[in-house]
Amino acid sequence: MDEDERYSRQQLIPGWDQFKLDTSSAVLAGIGAIGSYVATVLVSSGIKKLTIIDFDTIETSNLNRQLLFKDEDVGKSKSETAAKRLKEINPNIKIDFFHKKMQDVSVSVYEQADVIVACLDTFIDRRWINSMAVRVKKPLVMGGMFAFLGNAQVIIxxxxxxxxxxPLVPEEELAQACSPFGEERKKDRKEIEIGPPLPAVAPLSSIIGGIMAQEALKLILELGEKLTNYLFYDGLNNAVTIIExxxxxxxxxxxxxxxxxxxxxxALSTETVKDFRMRLMLTYGLEKPDLMFQGKILDIESFLEDAIKTDKAVIFVLDKNLAQPIKIVLQISD
Ligand SMILES: [Zn+2]
Structure with missing residues (x-):
């Protein structure tokens, strides 16, 4: 087949550089409804290599929207089946798959990608892939959906x-830990129970998947504006909201x-936040520091013991005289 002919229409777009696509790779975490759409677009458009990660198997209830899968696929591996179908769509693309949890895939797989695309349905998984993207410093395209509502965001x-x-992640989710940077945070990470099945339809997954695939292509091609704010789409009311x-x-x-x-x-249990702050001001020559614990600035009138309620709390000291915050581990003695 004439490969120039295959990509001829997209190459009519000003600034489109097929060579950039032909030398780029993407990692796709999650090949459900949105992921199937993203994968199809990237493979059809002529990306060099796509790596698919998903440990799930195909269920009958997936077939209304996961457009790469057929009746006969029920019970099979999503990642393997998708890789096979995508190869049929465009045999020129190198397609790797891992029928594994993304947490069990080597860091080097993420490091080698030019872009990571996450089509995941739990907060804990989204937080994990986010922290991995931060760790390997790769652009991340994220998105999700619920019935006729969807969202998408690009993270550099x-x-x-x-x-x-x-601020859109619930605080109780933030209180949990999954940053690969922090072992102590990792320890108290709770596993989230998989809840009841979420409502999902095909059109929404194509719309959100389309936006995400478009952002991934734009990142590779270095075209246009990146969607680095939060796009919220309401399909029932045809409303798009961008949250900065x-x-x-x-x-x-x-x-x-x-x-x-x-x-x-x-610190002593009788010390207030104000007393402790005074000590820090004298020790470090600070002007008017704020003390932050678990993302919140402590009320200076409260007692330290009441404000932090935990032994060996990690507190950050922020002050205009400091180029970066001071990290303090505070023990309170009686
Ligand atoms: Zn951040």
């Missing part, structure tokens, strides 16, 4: 807001301060 680690910088996101310095995944060296302090 250390440049734009990551999944955890944004800001990168957060206190972010548990991409914030700098979680990597700092820590300093140990002992």
């Amino acid at each position: 680690p250390h440049e734009t807001a990551c999944f955890e910088c944004q 996101l800001e990168k957060s310095k206190e972010c548990p995944a991409c914030g700098e301060m979680y990597k700092l060296e820590q300093i140990e302090f002992v």
